[in-house]
Amino acid sequence: MxxxxxxxxxxxxxxxxxxxxxxxxxxxxxxxxxxxxxxxxxxxxxxxxxxxxxxxxxxxxxxxxxxxxxxxxxxxxxxxxxxxxxxxxxxxxxxxxxxxxxxxxxxxxxxxxxxxxxxxxxxxxxxxxxxxxxxxxxxxxxxxxxVFPTGWHAAVSAGVREGGTAVVVGDGAVGLFGVLSASLMGAERVIAMSRHQPRQELARAFGATDIVAERDQEGVDAVLELTDGVGADAVLECVGTNQSMNTAFRIARPGARVGMVGVPHGVDLPLYPIMFRKNVALAGGMAxxxxxxxxxxxxxxxxxxxxxxxxxxxxxxxxxxxxxxxxxxxxxxxxxxxx
Amino acid sequence: MxxxxxxxxxxxxxxxxxxxxxxxxxxxxxxxxxxxxxxxxxxxxxxxxxxxxxxxxxxxxxxxxxxxxxxxxxxxxxxxxxxxxxxxxxxxxxxxxxxxxxxxxxxxxxxxxxxxxxxxxxxxxxxxxxxxxxxxxxxxxxxxxxVFPTGWHAAVSAGVREGGTAVVVGDGAVGLFGVLSASLMGAERVIAMSRHQPRQELARAFGATDIVAERDQEGVDAVLELTDGVGADAVLECVGTNQSMNTAFRIARPGARVGMVGVPHGVDLPLYPIMFRKNVALAGGMAxxxxxxxxxxxxxxxxxxxxxxxxxxxxxxxxxxxxxxxxxxxxxxxxxxxx
The missing domain is CATH 3.90.180.10 (Medium-chain alcohol dehydrogenases, catalytic domain)
Incomplete structure (x- = not known):
């Protein structure tokens, strides 16, 4: 064949x-x-x-x-x-x-x-x-x-709840399905981190209520501002790089979960300063x-x-x-x- | 004063x-x-x-x-x-x-x-x-x-459920309270990993159903044998060293959670091979x-x-x-x- x-x-x-x-x-x-x-x-x-x-x-x-x-x-x-x-x-x-x-x-x-x-x-x-x-x-x-079950798994692993705030890190196809999944699960606010206009559009079509185009510290600041300084109830990590993973942890509120579905490559987790001190969990994996x-x-x-x-x-x-x-x-x- | x-x-x-x-x-x-x-x-x-x-x-x-x-x-x-x-x-x-x-x-x-x-x-x-x-x-x-709320937090973070199997890594006071907490939460089987006889006794008094005295690969093998090869539904990590944390991940069944309460010191997490591939989550932190x-x-x-x-x-x-x-x-x- x-x-x-x-x-x-x-x-x-x-x-x-x-x-x-x-x-x-x-x-x-x-x-x-x-x-x-x-x-x-x-x-x-x-x-x-x-x-x-x-x-x-x-x-x-x-x-x-x-x-x-x-x-x-x-x-x-x-x-x-x-x-x-x-x-x-x-x-x-x-x-x-x-x-x-x-x-x-x-x-x-x-x-x-x-x-x-x-x-x-x-x-x-x-x-x-x-x-x-x-x-x-x-x-x-x-x-x-x-791609859809993987985005869904990110949302399940992140513990998306009705009425909560979910942030999706990554605007690849999996991230966009993370947006759709969080929206279908009833998150009141779905913030998509995306710099690319066609992807921003699809994110909105899939239920994103806010778009954050900034990255790194500026992106973290933007999410914190959108959430009155509290941070996200649930973070969907849909990339797998060190940069995206660390952004995910920094925007998570204390007690939140990061749901990962991007295969991790060269990631150094913030084990003590964020995971332990802020009780931010990491869940997920292969869907x-x-x-x-x-x-x-x-x-x-x-x-x-x-x-x-x-x-x-x-x-x-x-x-x-x-x-x-x-x-x-x-x-x-x-x-x-x-x- | x-x-x-x-x-x-x-x-x-x-x-x-x-x-x-x-x-x-x-x-x-x-x-x-x-x-x-x-x-x-x-x-x-x-x-x-x-x-x-x-x-x-x-x-x-x-x-x-x-x-x-x-x-x-x-x-x-x-x-x-x-x-x-x-x-x-x-x-x-x-x-x-x-x-x-x-x-x-x-x-x-x-x-x-x-x-x-x-x-x-x-x-x-x-x-x-x-x-x-x-x-x-x-x-x-x-x-x-x-110490009691910290052991309780390990059990909550590990997702101990009624009827499930919980394994407690660490027989310090926190680990012993992890045993007590898992038992109070209704875990059917509470396996305490402990090599010290007075601590084994207290673990049993606090509700441990099994004691595993072995460490490292032998300890992992013993837990897998006790659980018919399946592994633990919930793992309470009550030490914080690299050795104890990696034992915790290796005895967790796919989809399980490790609840950590020991301040991590020099820990290198098995991010890809276990957390991602086996969907073993890490939750917990300061209680x-x-x-x-x-x-x-x-x-x-x-x-x-x-x-x-x-x-x-x-x-x-x-x-x-x-x-x-x-x-x-x-x-x-x-x-x-x-x-």
């Missing part, structure tokens, strides 16, 4: 690779209807994470079940499914406790920007729609594979996608929100390298890839 | 210092009936925290109100009071949100091992008993100034003592628990240096100081 592969820093290609197959009875193979590029794909793209040249890349997709292993009983060929980027059996003690991203049989989508992908733990991971969805709904359904999928799928199908708006560029699989360039240069918020 | 002062590493003296006075209208002066030595006093004692020679030391006490400032209306001379080590106005936005240790008017007891102490923010901080308590109750009431005092005072007065048992050595103020030595050498769990 044709699949996106990575060969070095900023070297993305479309290659012929072996078709995925049923390797164990818990597998399924899904024909990808739509995939997309994740902010976390940019780490290896920029040479900041190690790679093996020629590896497939891409972990977000929706599609149609092509084949299932013998242990998969709830899905059959032809089902339209959302494929969570992190696969889980949904039956182990960690899954039953709501920590599906810590599943003892954890797996990952390895070829979401391709024609086909293998889903390990298909029975526990996949969620299907009733029949084939309208084409116009595909982008919104695609957000359920990672338990499957945990949130039923609720979020319902919200997408009910309408009233349009998460698919996050895709401001669509490319055919053959031009996926252009999509990476557009995201790397921040010309696109999030790129949909059509196999 | 006579007060405990620190002059250098392992150099504790009893000195004549000026009597505390009402400096601002929110102050009170309390005559100390009983004070005690905190595990955190051992940091400067051992030379691991900077000191100013001649400074008073000691932040835990109960006593009788001697004098109040004009803004203090709920207390009068003669009232028996618990003095929280951290003083708060209990009216600022952080206090109202339950984060009293982040009060905008935060203050601290500075001479708890002395004849008198000044309480800043007396109106918001103090809690009184109805009349003078029985002498036998004094030790239990004294635990309310810091909001005043928040928990009404409930914990009720529990002490109701009886059925005997927190005062933690004091296994009592010294007169003149011999306070012996008390420090006994705690430093782990010959005593916690030392009561009688002015």
């Amino acid at each position: 044709r699949a996106t592969t990575i060969h070095g820093t900023r070297d993305i290609r479309v290659s012929d690779v072996p078709d995925p197959t049923i390797e164990v009875p818990t597998d399924a193979v899904v024909r990808v209807v739509a995939g997309c590029i994740c902010g976390s794909d940019l780490w290896p793209y920029r040479g900041e994470n190690a790679i093996t040249p020629g590896d497939t890349i891409g972990h977000e997709c929706v599609g149609v079940v092509e084949e299932v292993g013998s242990a998969v009983t709830s899905f059959r060929p032809g089902d339209f499914v959302v494929v969570p980027f992190d696969h889980c059996d949904n039956t182990c003690p960690h899954c039953l406790a709501g920590a599906q991203s810590g599943c003892v049989n954890l797996g990952f989508t390895a070829s979401g920007q391709a024609e086909y992908t293998r889903v390990t733990q298909a029975e526990g991971s996949l969620v299907k729609t009733d029949g084939m969805p309208d084409e116009g709904l595909i982008p919104s359904l695609l957000t359920l594979a990672d 338990p996608t499957r945990k949130y999928l039923p609720e979020l799928l319902d919200r997408v199908l009910e309408g009233g929100i349009d998460p698919g708006r996050v895709f401001d560029l669509t490319v055919p699989l053959d031009e996926v390298a252009d999509g990476y360039r557009a995201m790397d240069e921040r010309r696109a918020i999030k790129v949909l890839v059509q196999p | 006579r007060a405990t002062t620190i002059h250098g590493t392992r150099d504790i003296r009893v000195s004549d210092v000026p009597d505390p006075t009402i400096e601002v209208p929110t102050d009170a002066v309390v005559r100390v009936v009983a004070g005690c030595i905190c595990g955190s006093d051992l940091w400067p004692y051992r030379g691991e925290n900077a000191i100013t020679p001649g400074d008073t030391i000691g932040h835990e006490c109960v006593g009788v109100v001697e004098e109040v400032g004009s803004a203090v209306t709920s207390f009068r001379p003669g009232d028996f009071v618990v003095v929280p080590f951290d003083h708060c106005d209990n009216t600022c936005p952080h206090c109202l949100a339950g984060a009293q240790s982040g009060c905008v008017n935060l203050g601290f007891t500075a001479s708890g091992q002395a004849e008198y102490t000044r309480v800043t923010q007396a109106e918001g901080s103090l809690v009184k008993t109805d009349g003078m308590p029985d002498e036998g109750l004094i030790p239990s009431l004294l635990t309310l100034a810091d 909001p003592t005043r928040k928990y005092l009404p409930e914990l005072l009720d529990r002490v007065l109701e009886g059925g628990i005997d927190p005062g048992r933690v004091f296994d050595l009592t010294v007169p103020l003149d011999e306070v240096a012996d008390g420090y030595r006994a705690m430093d050498e782990r010959r005593a769990i916690k030392v009561l100081v009688q002015p």
Whole structure:
């Protein structure tokens, strides 16, 4: 099949690779209807994470079940499914406790920007729609594979409450879904920290009540001023750099929580001066996608929100390298890839 | 007055210092009936925290109100009071949100091992008993100034739930109160990590269901074995060293919380490999003592628990240096100081 592969820093290609197959009875193979590029794909793209040249890349997709292993009983060929980027059996003690991203049989989508992908733990991971969805709904359904549940997890981890003030650090796609999630959870005030006008607009469309364009000390000061010096009840950290993480802690009020979902890179936490002295907690991590999928799928199908708006560029699989360039240069918020 | 002062590493003296006075209208002066030595006093004692020679030391006490400032209306001379080590106005936005240790008017007891102490923010901080308590109750009431609420805060921060499994790292007095608190909160299993036989006994008396004497990898393995490989639902980190903190994270199950109350010293958190990948949160910090005092005072007065048992050595103020030595050498769990 044709699949996106990575060969070095900023070297993305479309290659012929072996078709995925049923390797164990818990597998399924899904024909990808739509995939997309994740902010976390940019780490290896920029040479900041190690790679093996020629590896497939891409972990977000929706599609149609092509084949299932013998242990998969709830899905059959032809089902339209959302494929969570992190696969889980949904039956182990960690899954039953709501920590599906810590599943003892954890797996990952390895070829979401391709024609086909293998889903390990298909029975526990996949969620299907009733029949084939309208084409116009595909982008919104695609957000359920990672970016929407990850933004939702940031809000859950930060302890967003009805009537509270939530601040979202980071205006990438995950940050924008943090805004949408905090808003859906009833935060009275949702402050988006964003310097980029198209992202500010989408943040407002997703429910941001305030925008703070400043960064670092000026950004901290702006949030404190907006909150009468109190700080945020809940902070959604959606970047993962040392700068963003420290901003997150400095805008948190005493007793607040920082919910992190950006993979931390080179972060030095303010353990004593803020976490201990101000009792600011750090929660979150890799999202338990499957945990949130039923609720979020319902919200997408009910309408009233349009998460698919996050895709401001669509490319055919053959031009996926252009999509990476557009995201790397921040010309696109999030790129949909059509196999 | 006579007060405990620190002059250098392992150099504790009893000195004549000026009597505390009402400096601002929110102050009170309390005559100390009983004070005690905190595990955190051992940091400067051992030379691991900077000191100013001649400074008073000691932040835990109960006593009788001697004098109040004009803004203090709920207390009068003669009232028996618990003095929280951290003083708060209990009216600022952080206090109202339950984060009293982040009060905008935060203050601290500075001479708890002395004849008198000044309480800043007396109106918001103090809690009184109805009349003078029985002498036998004094030790239990004294635990309310810091060590009991701090152990309670570890349990709250770790998210101890009824029926769950809590593991307490650290068998100092705070850790033992973590055991008591987790037990009172209804944890079905309370595992105390302790190598010292007298502390193991007290841990059992305070509700520990299991004792793990091993440390490091062996300790982690023992906890995992006790929990069928799952790990702890809630971990109370009651030490603050790099070793204890990393043990805490390694025994936490995915999605669990580590509640920290030991002042962190030289800690390198497992941010990516455990916190992010396993979604293990870190919460806690300096305890909001005043928040928990009404409930914990009720529990002490109701009886059925005997927190005062933690004091296994009592010294007169003149011999306070012996008390420090006994705690430093782990010959005593916690030392009561009688002015």
